[in-house]
Amino acid sequence: MTRVVGLTGVTKEYAGGVTALRDVDLDIEQGELVGIVGPSGSGKSTLLHIVGTLDRPTSGSVEIAGFDVAALSDRELSALRARHVGFVFQAFHLVPGISAQDNVAEGLLYSGLPRAERRRRAAEALERVGLADRARHRPHELSGGQKQRVAIARAVVGDPELLLADEPTGALDSASGESVMELLHDLGAAGATIAVITHDTEVADRLPRRVRLRDGAVVEDVREDVRERVPGDARAGA
Amino acid sequence: MARHRFARRASARRKLSPARLSPRDVLHVGSGGLRSRPLRVVLSALGIAIGIATMISVVGVSASSQEQLMRRLDRLGTDMLVASPGESMFAGEDVKLPKNAAGKVGRIDGVEEAGATGTVDTTVRRNDKLPEEESGGITVQAASQELLKVVRGKTASGRWLNGANGRYPAVVLGDVAAQRLGVGQAGAQVWLGDRYFTVVGILAPLPLAPELERSALVGWDAAERLLDFDGHPTSVYERSTDDSVSDVRGLLAPTIDPENPQDVKVTDPSAKLQAKAASEGAFNSLLLGLGGIALLVGGVGVANTMIISVLERRYEIGLRRSLGAACGQIRIQFVTESLLLSGLGGAVGVVLGAAATGVFAHVDGLPWVVPLWSVAGGFGATLVIGTLAGLYPAVRAARLSPTLALHAA
Numbered sequence: 330m331t332r333v334v335g336l337t338g339v340t341k342e343y344a345g346g347v348t349a350l351r352d353v354d355l356d357i358e359q360g361e362l363v364g365i366v367g368p369s370g371s372g373k374s375t376l377l378h379i380v381g382t383l384d385r386p387t388s389g390s391v392e393i394a395g396f397d398v399a400a401l402s403d404r405e406l407s408a409l410r411a412r413h414v415g416f417v418f419q420a421f422h423l424v425p426g427i428s429a430q431d432n433v434a435e436g437l438l439y440s441g442l443p444r445a446e447r448r449r450r451a452a453e454a455l456e457r458v459g460l461a462d463r464a465r466h467r468p469h470e471l472s473g474g475q476k477q478r479v480a481i482a483r484a485v486v487g488d489p490e491l492l493l494a495d496e497p498t499g500a501l502d503s504a505s506g507e508s509v510m511e512l513l514h515d516l517g518a519a520g521a522t523i524a525v526i527t528h529d530t531e532v533a534d535r536l537p538r539r540v541r542l543r544d545g546a547v548v549e550d551v552r553e554d555v556r557e558r559v560p561g562d563a564r565a566g567a
Numbered sequence: 568m569a570r571h572r573f574a575r576r577a578s579a580r581r582k583l584s585p586a587r588l589s590p591r592d593v594l595h596v597g598s599g600g601l602r603s604r605p606l607r608v609v610l611s612a613l614g615i616a617i618g619i620a621t622m623i624s625v626v627g628v629s630a631s632s633q634e635q636l637m638r639r640l641d642r643l644g645t646d647m648l649v650a651s652p653g654e655s656m657f658a659g660e661d662v663k664l665p666k667n668a669a670g671k672v673g674r675i676d677g678v679e680e681a682g683a684t685g686t687v688d689t690t691v692r693r694n695d696k697l698p699e700e701e702s703g704g705i706t707v708q709a710a711s712q713e714l715l716k717v718v719r720g721k722t723a724s725g726r727w728l729n730g731a732n733g734r735y736p737a738v739v740l741g742d743v744a745a746q747r748l749g750v751g752q753a754g755a756q757v758w759l760g761d762r763y764f765t766v767v768g769i770l771a772p773l774p775l776a777p778e779l780e781r782s783a784l785v786g787w788d789a790a791e792r793l794l795d796f797d798g799h800p801t802s803v804y805e806r807s808t809d810d811s812v813s814d815v816r817g818l819l820a821p822t823i824d825p826e827n828p829q830d831v832k833v834t835d836p837s838a839k840l841q842a843k844a845a846s847e848g849a850f851n852s853l854l855l856g857l858g859g860i861a862l863l864v865g866g867v868g869v870a871n872t873m874i875i876s877v878l879e880r881r882y883e884i885g886l887r888r889s890l891g892a893a894c895g896q897i898r899i900q901f902v903t904e905s906l907l908l909s910g911l912g913g914a915v916g917v918v919l920g921a922a923a924t925g926v927f928a929h930v931d932g933l934p935w936v937v938p939l940w941s942v943a944g945g946f947g948a949t950l951v952i953g954t955l956a957g958l959y960p961a962v963r964a965a966r967l968s969p970t971l972a973l974h975a976a
């Protein structure tokens with residue numbers, strides 16, 4: 330297995346003396362689907378931002394997709410995010426007024442692909458998330474769950490090595506949340522490396538690996554075979 | 568979905584360098600914020616539009632009036648010179664041009680026509696009942712027959728002096744003189760010297776020889792016979808071929824008075840008109856300044872809009888950073904937005920300014936001229952303003968930490 334994320338001794342202190350992360354070691358292998366759980370303020374988002382290279386740690390080393398983040402400039406980090414990392418946010422952050430397909434295509438804007446190719450791949454990604462028939466719809470014409478699936482399509486349209494989701498179901502009702510989690514499971518089953526923050530213990534329990542944070546430190550890191558725990562889940566191995 | 572989609576370790580080993588946005592993509596991201604807020608775009612571009620429109624129309628109106636003068640000058644020609652007695656009169660010496668001055672000038676190489684006027688010491692009035700002081704500033708002059716052709720004059724009514732009427736009490740009035748005497752048409756009688764003269768003609772305006780417009784012109788012979796005119800011309804008008812003007816200018820004085828050429832003064836009436844054209848070209852700097860202030864206020868408006876735009880779109884900035892936009896690409900996005908905003912104002916301003924100039928020119932019967940340099944300058948100014956107004960907000964946007972930008976409020 331190849332390592333997609335490698336955190337060693339990562340500490341993040343914010344101005345004002347808040348230590349959001351304390352000496353965190355975390356490895357994520359390719360193809361893993363990891364749930365990050367923990368109480369509010371425990372440092373989950375901070376961890377995700379550092380893994381996604383949106384932020385740098387105060388100390389410790391971060392290696393993403395084989396790159397030592399500390400050695401990279403802002404331009405290089407941007408290129409790393411453009412090619413290797415996809416983000417999904419609780420608040421979707423879709424661009425209002427443009428179609429679902431154009432929103433997904435924005436995910437490739439900084440990849441250097443020509444416009445026509447970006448749109449073609451966006452249509453493909455929408456198909457992957459089951460929204461091919463909503464390609465022309467604009468965000469305000471979509472349900473919350475559909476919006477989040479569009480956002481996921483945007484995150485995966487560039488085939489990133491790493492997909493990071495910060496409470497993707499946080500703003501959704503349980504049924505929509507269910508469909509979004511199903512989608513993440515599908516992507517994981519297809520080989521994507523995914524880290525997802527969730528508050529929902531039920532959701533977390535179904536993930537093959539759980540990392541629990543408390544006060545910025547990893548207090549639990551368990552792997553279990555989800556296929557045995559969730560009988561009747563036929564998606565495994567699809 | 569195929570597993571190989573995510574198996575791209577090999578590519579990760581390559582050097583990381585951000586992709587460039589194509590110009591079209593830059594335009595696309597730069598205009599995104601504008602498309603979603605059309606009213607704000609219109610309002611903040613308005614200031615710039617007003618400023619540019621003011622400046623373009625100020626320049627355009629003065630260029631139009633200048634163009635009209637230049638065209639008139641072209642029609643009148645710049646090849647006429649006038650010789651008259653010099654200033655040494657003040658030294659007590661009575662300087663006079665020789666009687667045959669016009670004839671001599673006519674023989675200079677390059678001179679096509681020469682004519683003369685001589686001031687007659689008398690007055691003209693509407694009738695003999697008016698006091699002599701009521702001359703209305705009209706001078707009585709003897710005129711040679713060639714004069715009209717030299718000054719390219721025309722009669723508005725009646726006809727010019729000729730061999731026949733030039734010997735009798737006949738007078739041709741300049742247009743100002745006719746107006747002051749209340750003579751509307753040829754055929755009237757005016758009291759000139761000590762008898763009635765018949766007005767045989769009235770001249771059309773003479774922009775190159777305004778002194779003739781205020782004159783009552785009498786035939787040379789009649790002036791000598793009936794009005795005690797001494798026969799010495801006080802002005803010799805000549806017109807020469809274009810390329811001999813400067814040669815002729817040098818020869819005029821020595822030809823007229825070989826002994827005392829310094830006593831002959833040579834003037835170029837078109838020079839005055841040229842100077843006037845130049846001063847018309849100097850635009851109203853107060854209005855221009857007002858336009859500049861409007862432009863400046865417009866620029867501040869754009870800067871303000873841009874700062875608000877950056878604040879409002881923190882999430883979008885964070886999102887774009889997470890999608891892989893480098894600082895520079897965020898900067899370019901907002902500078903482009905600012906440039907589009909002010910460029911739009913500039914374009915509208917140019918159109919408005921040109922239209923305003925057109926309306927003004929139409930009403931005043933002037934040719935419609937909008938100098939290209941003013942359009943280019945005005946538009947260039949908006950681009951400079953757009954860059955300056957957008958730079959600070961764009962730098963702020965680019966400096967925004969991606970995590971802070973994404974933090975849901």
Ligand SMILES: Nc1ncnc2c1ncn2[C@@H]1O[C@H](COP(=O)(O)OP(=O)(O)OP(=O)(O)O)[C@@H](O)[C@H]1O
Binds near residue numbers: 344367
């Ligand atoms: N920009 C910041 N400046 C200062 N402190 C911060 C900043 N961002 C986060 N923190 C602090 O760091 C700690 C961890 O925050 P973080 O957002 O990672 O928590 P979280 O686990 O994501 O919480 P939640 O579940 O509520 O989203 C918190 O105590 C928070 O107050």
Ligand SMILES: [Mg+2]
Binds near residue numbers: 373374375495
């Ligand atoms: Mg959080």
